[in-house]
Amino acid sequence: MSTLSVAVVGAGPAGSTTARLLAERGARVTLFEAARLPRSKLCGGGLTPKAQRLVPAAAMATVDRRVDRVELRAGGLRPLGLQIPEAAIAMVERTRFDLALTEAAATAGAVVRDGEPVSGAAEQADGVTLRTDRGEERFDALVAADGEPSHTARWLGLATPARRRALALEVDLPFTERLPIDTAILDYRVPAGYAWYFPKGDHANLGIGSYRAARHGALRAELTRFARDLGLDPDQGRIRGHWIPTGLRRGQLATRRVLLAGDAAATADPFFGEGISYAVLSGVVAAQAVDDWAGGWLADLRAYDGRLRRALGPALGRLGWIARLAELTPFVALTVVRLSSTVRESAVDAIAGRRPPFVMEGHCELACLCPDCEGPRAGGRAPERCWAGEPHAACKERS
Numbered sequence: 001m002s003t004l005s006v007a008v009v010g011a012g013p014a015g016s017t018t019a020r021l022l023a024e025r026g027a028r029v030t031l032f033e034a035a036r037l038p039r040s041k042l043c044g045g046g047l048t049p050k051a052q053r054l055v056p057a058a059a060m061a062t063v064d065r066r067v068d069r070v071e072l073r074a075g076g077l078r079p080l081g082l083q084i085p086e087a088a089i090a091m092v093e094r095t096r097f098d099l100a101l102t103e104a105a106a107t108a109g110a111v112v113r114d115g116e117p118v119s120g121a122a123e124q125a126d127g128v129t130l131r132t133d134r135g136e137e138r139f140d141a142l143v144a145a146d147g148e149p150s151h152t153a154r155w156l157g158l159a160t161p162a163r164r165r166a167l168a169l170e171v172d173l174p175f176t177e178r179l180p181i182d183t184a185i186l187d188y189r190v191p192a193g194y195a196w197y198f199p200k201g202d203h204a205n206l207g208i209g210s211y212r213a214a215r216h217g218a219l220r221a222e223l224t225r226f227a228r229d230l231g232l233d234p235d236q237g238r239i240r241g242h243w244i245p246t247g248l249r250r251g252q253l254a255t256r257r258v259l260l261a262g263d264a265a266a267t268a269d270p271f272f273g274e275g276i277s278y279a280v281l282s283g284v285v286a287a288q289a290v291d292d293w294a295g296g297w298l299a300d301l302r303a304y305d306g307r308l309r310r311a312l313g314p315a316l317g318r319l320g321w322i323a324r325l326a327e328l329t330p331f332v333a334l335t336v337v338r339l340s341s342t343v344r345e346s347a348v349d350a351i352a353g354r355r356p357p358f359v360m361e362g363h364c365e366l367a368c369l370c371p372d373c374e375g376p377r378a379g380g381r382a383p384e385r386c387w388a389g390e391p392h393a394a395c396k397e398r399s
């Protein structure tokens, strides 16, 4: 690509992925991170295979434990244990995982400026201006990946509401012998949400989240009860919470020179609140949009909006419907999962990422949904102009 100068705001999974891919393609990338690295991020740190396939090996080397058994609980129903080796969840600490992603971006050539919060941004016809403590700087393009809430989106007039927003609380607690360390527990005890138990490297991570605002005030007490029900002492850790915006923002996700990625675009899924894989994938889509613009294939970056919606929209839409059904009646939902192997298979498909947009191996190929081309699936690099839902130019010519 040409030597475009690109500012990426936020060194989470979305920002570091965009920065790495663009630097690999020759852009001059500056990755701004407000915190000093390594920084902590409130998160269960459960990585589904979708995310595992999308990140560099160095990030996967930070995995503390793999869990291939999930136990589903709902009210008085008998718990349902599922062995899902093909959808095993990798447990990470975000401090180390995110650092590995950022280091990979730096190795690719991105300049990482941590401890330097961006305090303002404005777009002009011929560039984007960012403000930090060091003063103002101009770039050709800006990728806002500064999480939730995204101040960058607000400064640029892109802060429209997410389709749904969950409040999630979590706490790290010491293990007890009573609890398995090879099984994650998902307990549908709260309306429009669930509580989780994740066995991490040397402790348990417990959390709870719900989309229903009326339930938010009760989440802390419910998480405390959940911990006690599992035989854990909630007072041995500190309960903290944060928002998860899901289902994509309702308004524009891009302007001529600005893109929103990850939580800044509300890319997390509306059922599990899983955000890492979708943040990383949005970083892939963002990098490809900037690369296409640099190569003259796009007039500006506005096409990213449609590309991201085509790539993520169907999967997030399906999960939104499942969330609504589970909210109506978790009992029926669990009974259906128990009785129907087809429903179980589809759930495993969704977690494992065996459906678009997560069907490809490799990196940029992951956003390639060309129905006609076997190239990327066979391990090759996707052709440059391969785009979500659009056949490759070469495939079009063949057909």
Ligand SMILES: Cc1cc2nc3c(=O)[nH]c(=O)nc-3n(C[C@H](O)[C@H](O)[C@H](O)COP(=O)(O)OP(=O)(O)OC[C@H]3O[C@@H](n4cnc5c(N)ncnc54)[C@H](O)[C@@H]3O)c2cc1C
Pocket: 009, 010, 011, 012, 013, 014, 015, 032, 033, 034, 035, 039, 041, 042, 043, 044, 045, 046, 047, 048, 116, 117, 118, 119, 145, 146, 147, 148, 151, 168, 169, 170, 207, 241, 242, 243, 244, 261, 262, 263, 264, 268, 273, 274, 275, 276, 277, 279
């Ligand atoms: C309690 C909880 C549990 C969760 N558990 C899971 C889970 O188990 N699995 C999963 O997949 N997802 C989980 N999620 C969701 C997941 O954490 C997010 O979706 C994901 O971190 C989004 O990545 P991101 O790169 O968009 O943003 P972030 O990871 O939030 O990164 C944004 C970065 O931008 C930086 N930043 C912010 N403002 C500025 C600024 N002005 N200048 C420079 N830098 C700035 C921040 O410091 C941060 O480093 C959970 C979320 C919560 C709240």
